[in-house]
Amino acid sequence: MGRPPQAAGVPVFRFLPQEVAQMERALEANNNIALPRPECDDLAEAFTNTPERAGQLPITGKQVLNWFQNRRHSQKAKKILQMQQQQQHQDSGRGFTPSPLANAASPMQYMYAPPPEVEKEMDFEAKSSRDGAWYDVSLFLAHRIEASEHEVRVRFVGFGSEEDEWVDVKTSVRQRSMPCDVVECMVVLPGDLILCFQEGNEQALYYDATVLDIQRRRHDLRGCRCRFWVRYDHDQSEAARDGFTNPQEQTALKKRWAEEFAAASASTSSPQQSACNVVAELVESLVAQRQRREVALRLREALRDVRANFSFARVKGLRRLLAFLVLAAASERGVELFRESQSYQELQVIPALFKHTLAQQKSPASAPPVFNSSEEAAEVSNPPTPAEIVLALRVLEGCCLVDNSSKAAAAHHMAVKELLDLLSATGIPERTACLDALLALLLDSPANQKEFEYYRGVSKICDSLKNRHVDVALRTKCAEFLLLLVGDILPKTEALQDQLKECMGTECCVILWDVYSNLEPAFADPERKKRSLKSLAEKMLSLVDS
Numbered sequence: 001m002g003r004p005p006q007a008a009g010v011p012v013f014r015f016l017p018q019e020v021a022q023m024e025r026a027l028e029a030n031n032n033i034a035l036p037r038p039e040c041d042d043l044a045e046a047f048t049n050t051p052e053r054a055g056q057l058p059i060t061g062k063q064v065l066n067w068f069q070n071r072r073h074s075q076k077a078k079k080i081l082q083m084q085q086q087q088q089h090q091d092s093g094r095g096f097t098p099s100p101l102a103n104a105a106s107p108m109q110y111m112y113a114p115p116p117e118v119e120k121e122m123d124f125e126a127k128s129s130r131d132g133a134w135y136d137v138s139l140f141l142a143h144r145i146e147a148s149e150h151e152v153r154v155r156f157v158g159f160g161s162e163e164d165e166w167v168d169v170k171t172s173v174r175q176r177s178m179p180c181d182v183v184e185c186m187v188v189l190p191g192d193l194i195l196c197f198q199e200g201n202e203q204a205l206y207y208d209a210t211v212l213d214i215q216r217r218r219h220d221l222r223g224c225r226c227r228f229w230v231r232y233d234h235d236q237s238e239a240a241r242d243g244f245t246n247p248q249e250q251t252a253l254k255k256r257w258a259e260e261f262a263a264a265s266a267s268t269s270s271p272q273q274s275a276c277n278v279v280a281e282l283v284e285s286l287v288a289q290r291q292r293r294e295v296a297l298r299l300r301e302a303l304r305d306v307r308a309n310f311s312f313a314r315v316k317g318l319r320r321l322l323a324f325l326v327l328a329a330a331s332e333r334g335v336e337l338f339r340e341s342q343s344y345q346e347l348q349v350i351p352a353l354f355k356h357t358l359a360q361q362k363s364p365a366s367a368p369p370v371f372n373s374s375e376e377a378a379e380v381s382n383p384p385t386p387a388e389i390v391l392a393l394r395v396l397e398g399c400c401l402v403d404n405s406s407k408a409a410a411a412h413h414m415a416v417k418e419l420l421d422l423l424s425a426t427g428i429p430e431r432t433a434c435l436d437a438l439l440a441l442l443l444d445s446p447a448n449q450k451e452f453e454y455y456r457g458v459s460k461i462c463d464s465l466k467n468r469h470v471d472v473a474l475r476t477k478c479a480e481f482l483l484l485l486v487g488d489i490l491p492k493t494e495a496l497q498d499q500l501k502e503c504m505g506t507e508c509c510v511i512l513w514d515v516y517s518n519l520e521p522a523f524a525d526p527e528r529k530k531r532s533l534k535s536l537a538e539k540m541l542s543l544v545d546s
Helices: 018-030 037-050 061-095 115-120 183-187 258-267 272-308 311-328 332-342 349-358 386-402 404-412 415-423 429-442 446-454 457-466 471-488 492-505 505-523 526-545
Strands: 124-127 134-146 149-156 165-168 174-175 193-199 205-214 229-234 238-242 249-251
Touching: 018 061, 037 061, 061 165, 061 311, 115 238, 124 149, 124 165, 134 205, 134 349, 183 272, 193 229, 193 238, 258 505, 272 311, 272 332, 272 349, 311 332, 311 349, 311 386, 332 349, 332 386, 349 386, 349 404, 349 415, 386 404, 386 429, 404 429, 415 446, 415 457, 429 446, 446 457, 457 471, 457 492, 457 526, 471 492, 471 505, 471 526, 492 505, 505 526
Parallel strands: none
Antiparallel strands: 124 134, 124 174, 134 149, 149 165, 193 205, 193 249, 205 229, 229 238
């Protein structure tokens, strides 16, 4: 984005020489004080009605008032510089050494200095008071503090010194907006603030706009074809904008610049640093809100597919949920956002899993519907496929490992009972996923552990381990499950020991009860623990078969 260069032929508003002369005379007659707003409106109307302005956009009183303010401050700056030069000349003539306090800046003094190092590393944009549009900043020329307002004088890219302006730091300066890529249209949501291109009668400029609605469309070779309805903040006009086919046509505000801004401003003075901290905190809160909306959007779209009537759509939603959980588990912020999302009923993952996939096969098979002229068509729903059940179990395992509240929600749906039933009625891939999900459910969850004990889960796992008609890989997985269950998850009680002796025999119970516990302190290396666990499971399997 940025102000269009002069070479592009775009007309730029400027006062005519006779208008400038008339305003200078009015400023001099008023003792270098800006005229009141009604008089500025009268001057603007008079300028608009002149023959030279025929067929052009009307001049507003705000533009005239801005000219008076900028001209008055520039005259003050010249006088202050002349006084400083005279004072330095007098001091040097008298042989005085200037005191360091003589160059101290007063609240009304303009300090001209080379740009700090921050400006070399960061690009900024400023809001012009002439037309309310945002332009790229080429240089920060000076700054001043007047009436508790911090202002800077900026020079825009592509324009000369005659277009320099004083702008408010808090409201009219920010880091340059970041262009949106074609594939990033999904992160833009209704209510977001964007920097949008607006075409006028004579020129096209960038203005802040709020997204009202979005019509999602399929992308093609040209790029994003989505349509955005926006409302421009400066005139409250509404317009429909096509998608991000051109990165320079529409840009979204940069998300993560608060950290860079705070780090770059660490070397500034204390008043400036406090102001920067306030701005950084504000932007961080806005970024956090944006992240929450992104998480809610991704979960809502995935759960919409998970609740579908057809298995292929549910598989698609489960894959998106699994990819999201992998991404969330990679950072503490992602885990925190997922935990917050599960407090909202429409974003909860566990109820959708059990209602549409894990417990759906238990619903009685309905007879083929008979359609009459007075009856509506019955809703068609496909039963879950083995691949869908495996994906749902993996999603359940991920939710329980990331969020402890998901274990409580799973206990509310009797998850342990459902998984034990799946363990005895499904194929090998589903059973393997069942064992992994059971471990995640039982870890640090007394409610699920009591349910596992009530439904005699240890006995059912031992039966699968002793069944020689079952695949060897599944039996080895059952042995590893028992080792982890007894060694790391369940409390070691006499009742559990007696149950293991009854189901597995004394020798296997010794491996479960003593050998694994003695090796546990040496399991600091995950790979070593995995190899030892597999060797102990194979030893248990050989004892059972002997």
